[in-house]
Amino acid sequence: MTGMEPEQLSATARSIAFTRRAAIAGLGAAAAGLLLFGPRPRDDTPPGRVVVDYWEKWTGSEGVAMRRLVDEFNATQDRIYVRYLTIGAIDQKAMIAIAGGAPPDIVGLWNFNLPAFAEAGALMPLDDLAAASGISRADYASGVWPMLMHQQQLWGLISTCGSLALYLNIDAIEAAGVTGDAVRRGPQTIDELDLLHERLLATDTRGRIERVGFIHTDPGWWSWLWGYHFGGMLVNTTGTQATALSPQNVAAYEWVRSYPARHGVEALQLFQSGLGFYGTALQPFLTGQVATTIQGPWLANLIEAFAPGLRYRAVPMPVEASVYDPDRPVGLLDGDVLAIPRGASQPEAAFEFMLWLQDRQRLESLASAHGKNSPLYDASRGFLDNHPNRSIDVHGQLANSERAFLFPRVRVWPRYVAEFDAGFQSLWQLRKSPEAMLRDIQAVAQSALDDAAEMRQLRARSDAS
Amino acid sequence: MATVLRENAGWLWVMPWIVGLLVFFVTPLGMSFFYSLTDYNMLEAPLNVGAKNYAEILRDEVFWKAVRNTLIYAGISIPLTAAVSMAIAGLLDVDSRLSGIVRLCVFTPTVVPLVAAAMIWLWLFNSDAGLINALLGLVGIDGPNWLQAQGWAMSALIVMNLWSIGQAVVIYLGALQNVPQALYEAAALDGMGPVRRFVHVSLPGMAHAVVFNSIIQTITAWQVFATPYIMTEGGPDRSTYFYSHYLYDNAFLFQRMGYASALGWVQIVLIGLCALVPWMISRRLWSTR
Numbered sequence: 001m002t003g004m005e006p007e008q009l010s011a012t013a014r015s016i017a018f019t020r021r022a023a024i025a026g027l028g029a030a031a032a033g034l035l036l037f038g039p040r041p042r043d044d045t046p047p048g049r050v051v052v053d054y055w056e057k058w059t060g061s062e063g064v065a066m067r068r069l070v071d072e073f074n075a076t077q078d079r080i081y082v083r084y085l086t087i088g089a090i091d092q093k094a095m096i097a098i099a100g101g102a103p104p105d106i107v108g109l110w111n112f113n114l115p116a117f118a119e120a121g122a123l124m125p126l127d128d129l130a131a132a133s134g135i136s137r138a139d140y141a142s143g144v145w146p147m148l149m150h151q152q153q154l155w156g157l158i159s160t161c162g163s164l165a166l167y168l169n170i171d172a173i174e175a176a177g178v179t180g181d182a183v184r185r186g187p188q189t190i191d192e193l194d195l196l197h198e199r200l201l202a203t204d205t206r207g208r209i210e211r212v213g214f215i216h217t218d219p220g221w222w223s224w225l226w227g228y229h230f231g232g233m234l235v236n237t238t239g240t241q242a243t244a245l246s247p248q249n250v251a252a253y254e255w256v257r258s259y260p261a262r263h264g265v266e267a268l269q270l271f272q273s274g275l276g277f278y279g280t281a282l283q284p285f286l287t288g289q290v291a292t293t294i295q296g297p298w299l300a301n302l303i304e305a306f307a308p309g310l311r312y313r314a315v316p317m318p319v320e321a322s323v324y325d326p327d328r329p330v331g332l333l334d335g336d337v338l339a340i341p342r343g344a345s346q347p348e349a350a351f352e353f354m355l356w357l358q359d360r361q362r363l364e365s366l367a368s369a370h371g372k373n374s375p376l377y378d379a380s381r382g383f384l385d386n387h388p389n390r391s392i393d394v395h396g397q398l399a400n401s402e403r404a405f406l407f408p409r410v411r412v413w414p415r416y417v418a419e420f421d422a423g424f425q426s427l428w429q430l431r432k433s434p435e436a437m438l439r440d441i442q443a444v445a446q447s448a449l450d451d452a453a454e455m456r457q458l459r460a461r462s463d464a465s
Numbered sequence: 466m467a468t469v470l471r472e473n474a475g476w477l478w479v480m481p482w483i484v485g486l487l488v489f490f491v492t493p494l495g496m497s498f499f500y501s502l503t504d505y506n507m508l509e510a511p512l513n514v515g516a517k518n519y520a521e522i523l524r525d526e527v528f529w530k531a532v533r534n535t536l537i538y539a540g541i542s543i544p545l546t547a548a549v550s551m552a553i554a555g556l557l558d559v560d561s562r563l564s565g566i567v568r569l570c571v572f573t574p575t576v577v578p579l580v581a582a583a584m585i586w587l588w589l590f591n592s593d594a595g596l597i598n599a600l601l602g603l604v605g606i607d608g609p610n611w612l613q614a615q616g617w618a619m620s621a622l623i624v625m626n627l628w629s630i631g632q633a634v635v636i637y638l639g640a641l642q643n644v645p646q647a648l649y650e651a652a653a654l655d656g657m658g659p660v661r662r663f664v665h666v667s668l669p670g671m672a673h674a675v676v677f678n679s680i681i682q683t684i685t686a687w688q689v690f691a692t693p694y695i696m697t698e699g700g701p702d703r704s705t706y707f708y709s710h711y712l713y714d715n716a717f718l719f720q721r722m723g724y725a726s727a728l729g730w731v732q733i734v735l736i737g738l739c740a741l742v743p744w745m746i747s748r749r750l751w752s753t754r
Contacts, residue, residue, distance in 0.1 A: 414720070
């Protein structure tokens with residue numbers, strides 16, 4: 001009971017109702033005001049131009065370099081306007097955008113995304129457009145064109161590429177008293193690399209490792225590639241059979257296993273846990289804790305940023321002695337591709353921008369800014385002379401080598417590599433033998449390949465009916 | 466018209482929520498069940514495969530590993546969190562000028578973003594330069610390699626989970642303060658010591674809070690993702706590869722949205738079954754019937 005008379009209650013109710021009405025009206029007015037006069041997204045798009053939406057993964061200086069080229073293109077145009085947008089986890093976002101029917105006109109993917117996107121019909125084949133424009137395989141480094149192809153069709157054009165090589169921290173190596181061929185030409189075979197590693201190995205008074213010559217877990221991004229340096233591969237040429245359990249791969253992972261077996265699992269774990277993160281001044285190659293490391297040419301940008309005076313050199317990653325051939329070095333060629341998604345609203349205009357970018361000067365300026373090698377068959381003298389990486393010729397040689405290898409061109413690669421990453425860890429902890437690890441990986445990979453083939457057939461049958 | 470509006474005003478007011486529920490929850494739930502019966506990668510039309518995904522789940526070694534890891538994590542971290550939270554709640558249930566500050570200290574970590582917390586703990590657990598091993602070193606213990614050694618990585622994640630027990634502590638504290646003082650006085654008169662008073666008076670008095678927290682933590686444990694994703698990436702050798710991480714990888718990394726949808730439905734069933742455990746224990750221990 002409130003103790004109020006009915007008239008008083010009614011007045012109070014009226015007052016509350018009025019207050020509520022006033023509050024709702026006030027909120028409504030505020031909302032309407034915001035809608036009418038509130039902030040608007042800024043649109044710099046010049047009127048009357050065809051807008052091409054371009055999603056790219058790069059941030060920082062790499063993103064700035066691409067944006068500069070986009071601005072240059074836009075300044076030369078009165079018909080097309082490229083709207084550049086940086087997107088994280090671009091493969092996943094692109095997949096969702098394509099599935100949702102609202103894709104960009106150009107998407108900057110990693111080259112290992114192409115098989116999955118292409119097989120799913122998520123990209124537009126570019127063979128006809130490329131043929132009409134006059135660009136061809138011969139313009140590019142020998143490893144580049146296969147990176148853009150899948151099942152005999154062209155799915156993208158290159159933006160940048162980088163091959164992997166072994167980097168030597170000359171300061172750290174010389175400080176350890178190692179001179180001669182090890183520094184001058186670098187190790188060429190796995191045996192020479194092991195020898196260099198042993199000579200550079202340093203421990204403290206308690207026996208804890210302070211420096212290694214080489215370690216497979218730095219940077220630890222490519223657990224799967226060691227077999228290629230022993231003459232192995234992970235899938236057959238048609239992409240239907242997993243070949244993880246080949247003798248060459250077994251030999252390669254015997255070599256990998258020899259490191260924890262020789263130094264002890266815990267000793268290596270302790271050493272690894274004390275290493276700084278990639279992309280910081282504490283990166284172990286820069287501090288000399290890991291005197292040689294497998295990396296791409298972009299490492300030069302990090303050296304410039306965090307250890308500008310560091311003396312370094314890159315050489316092709318050593319291979320098993322029977323595989324060694326100085327004229328045909330072995331190395332992974334990685335790359336970024338520009339593709340036109342299915343359902344893009346302006347595919348012709350998008351291709352025009354992609355084609356504009358294929359000009360030597362533009363590709364090389366982008367490569368130079370990213371610290372990468374030229375994707376073209378013959379890099380210009382100016383590019384090589386002014387490149388931030390003083391070993392860029394080695395990366396160029398690798399990109400043109402007939403034994404440069406790519407990420408396996410199969411749709412199920414993400415599953416395959418996930419098995420490799422997990423298997424590698426068990427090997428590194430001496431919990432599995434190389435054969436057991438590779439047998440398990442092979443089983444999962446083959447099952448995934450078979451499953452993908454079965455689904456492909458079912459889909460074809462379903463489409464036909 | 467006015468009468469119709471007045472009579473249905475309740476429905477009108479809740480309609481935005483109902484529409485949201487239908488569009489953003491019920492429909493995706495139904496679609497995910499449909500996708501769980503298909504081969505679907507988001508880029509191609511879903512292809513009906515019947516119960517193939519569910520059958521494959523049963524044969525999938527990684528699935529069983531993820532289930533095992535999640536059960537170990539839940540089985541250790543839920544009782545541990547309950548014990549530590551109750552202990553802290555008990556300590557806070559005293560009138561002191563410091564209680565407010567201690568409560569603040571206990572609750573604050575729950576508002577720290579998970580990613581930031583994970584980065585901090587990444588350094589704390591660093592075996593070479595981390596604070597935890599440095600402190601262990603002071604008492605002559607050679608600390609383990611927390612995040613890279615098999616066995617220790619799971620322990621590290623369980624320890625880290627204790628960092629955010631603030632909400633559980635608040636709930637236990639509230640429940641503890643609702644236990645009638647007269648019961649404690651009667652128990653003391655009957656000659657019960659502090660331990661027996663806790664077991665026979667406090668614990669039954671907090672039973673509803675224990676069940677609530679345990680169920681919430683069971684659900685949270687089955688959904689744990691960000692912390693191991695950042696700190697261990699599921700390693701070493703998948704020893705911290707949890708269910709939600711595996712589901713995420715299948716959906717977005719392997720482009721197996723159909724299989725991931727099936728994993729999601731199995732996850733719902735598993736959560737339901739696991740959530741029954743604390744409820745049944747509480748019924749057996751503290752039932753008043």
